[in-house]
Amino acid sequence: MVYKKRAIFICFFSILTFLVLNFSILYASDYPTPTNKYVNDFAGIFSQPQTAYLQALLAEVEQNSTAEIVVATINDCTQDYVGYAYNLATNWKIGKADKNNGFLILYCVTQKKLVAQTGYGLEGLLPDSKIGRFMDEFYVPLRDKNQTAQGIIDFSTQIAKVINDNKEEVISGQAAKPQTDFFTVVIIIFVIYMLIARILGSIYKNKKRRDWPWFIPIFLPFPSSGTNSSSGFGSGGFSFGGGGFGGGGASR
Amino acid sequence: MKTSTKIWIGVAIVAVLLIFWIIGGYNTFVSLDQNINSKWSEVENQYQRQADLIPNLVSIVSSAVKVETNFTLSVVQARTNWQAATTQAQKDQAGVEMNNGIGAFVNAVAEAYPTLQANKQYIALTDELSGTQNRITVARGEYIKSIQAYNTATKRFPSNILAKVFGFSGKDYYKADVNAITTPSLGTGILP
Numbered sequence: 001m002v003y004k005k006r007a008i009f010i011c012f013f014s015i016l017t018f019l020v021l022n023f024s025i026l027y028a029s030d031y032p033t034p035t036n037k038y039v040n041d042f043a044g045i046f047s048q049p050q051t052a053y054l055q056a057l058l059a060e061v062e063q064n065s066t067a068e069i070v071v072a073t074i075n076d077c078t079q080d081y082v083g084y085a086y087n088l089a090t091n092w093k094i095g096k097a098d099k100n101n102g103f104l105i106l107y108c109v110t111q112k113k114l115v116a117q118t119g120y121g122l123e124g125l126l127p128d129s130k131i132g133r134f135m136d137e138f139y140v141p142l143r144d145k146n147q148t149a150q151g152i153i154d155f156s157t158q159i160a161k162v163i164n165d166n167k168e169e170v171i172s173g174q175a176a177k178p179q180t181d182f183f184t185v186v187i188i189i190f191v192i193y194m195l196i197a198r199i200l201g202s203i204y205k206n207k208k209r210r211d212w213p214w215f216i217p218i219f220l221p222f223p224s225s226g227t228n229s230s231s232g233f234g235s236g237g238f239s240f241g242g243g244g245f246g247g248g249g250a251s252r
Numbered sequence: 253m254k255t256s257t258k259i260w261i262g263v264a265i266v267a268v269l270l271i272f273w274i275i276g277g278y279n280t281f282v283s284l285d286q287n288i289n290s291k292w293s294e295v296e297n298q299y300q301r302q303a304d305l306i307p308n309l310v311s312i313v314s315s316a317v318k319v320e321t322n323f324t325l326s327v328v329q330a331r332t333n334w335q336a337a338t339t340q341a342q343k344d345q346a347g348v349e350m351n352n353g354i355g356a357f358v359n360a361v362a363e364a365y366p367t368l369q370a371n372k373q374y375i376a377l378t379d380e381l382s383g384t385q386n387r388i389t390v391a392r393g394e395y396i397k398s399i400q401a402y403n404t405a406t407k408r409f410p411s412n413i414l415a416k417v418f419g420f421s422g423k424d425y426y427k428a429d430v431n432a433i434t435t436p437s438l439g440t441g442i443l444p
Binding site: 082083086127131132133248 | 386
């Protein structure tokens, strides 16, 4: 009887572990884990005061408008730096899930490119041409004077200004997309298990073998339809709001 | 409880689970199929957005510099082809050609008329165009992913059994060559 119980226990948890692993694979990635909510200076191009300034600026924007602006620097973004920026932004899920109001400002050191990616919800406020113009006005002149870091800061300040000036519009946001949370799925699976076990257990109440129903194999034969079902689960270190991106933005 | 009753209860439970599984499976296929359609419509939206930008592009370029008509011909033709396309495969092919045509046109213009680089309207338009190109890449990627998800479900055991029963067969996706188009031939830049 002891062996049997142990076997049941192992069987149940291995199924659950399998399901959990099955989901987790979706979140594995080749992109760095964000270490900060506003400035992720992986290439180390900002000075201490510059980082502090950006953090204060972007924190203020989020407080005012809920929009999440992230400044990141990466040593090598590959040749397709725009694609890299998009993947990074969607990987980190910058922006609130119901408003898609994320904005990524990425500087690629090897490619010497500044790339901006606009979340769906900010595309109306910040069309590509406007972002490009801001880059030309605030970033390019400083970049050409070898003051890239300051150029990125000036550009970011300008983006922050536009969002702050239109915070009502940003807050009202886009229609919320229905999202299934990863934990909800696990909990539902668990509850179904318990229910079936309970029902079958009560049917066989008179018998001694009360525990066999645990064996009933429930498997998920279908892939989950939403790959972005979790907001901020797999990234490990730090998580953003779960916003979506469509590929809009500009680069210089 | 009699043994036969027990068996019947067992059978009933299995039957109920099976029915749930079939309903869930069928619905999964339906939503995967719907997902493909919605992803495709996003691709079309972005192509359309790009097509809408072409007249602006041509008019800005030709008002700023003197260009020959055959200079703009291929990009205008690409737009016409896109508008004429009817099937999904045709639309994607025409869309990709339009996409590449614009890229080639913008490069050619930049080379032939460097002064345009200072034209604010032109820069704004090229930003919109490259943003749209990137959106198309994203939308096509999502579309292909949605088809892959659907195809995986039709091939995976045991959902492939349901797929057969309900006639959900695998879908082909059209993969147009993104670099298929050649650079348009340049004129001398002087109107006849």
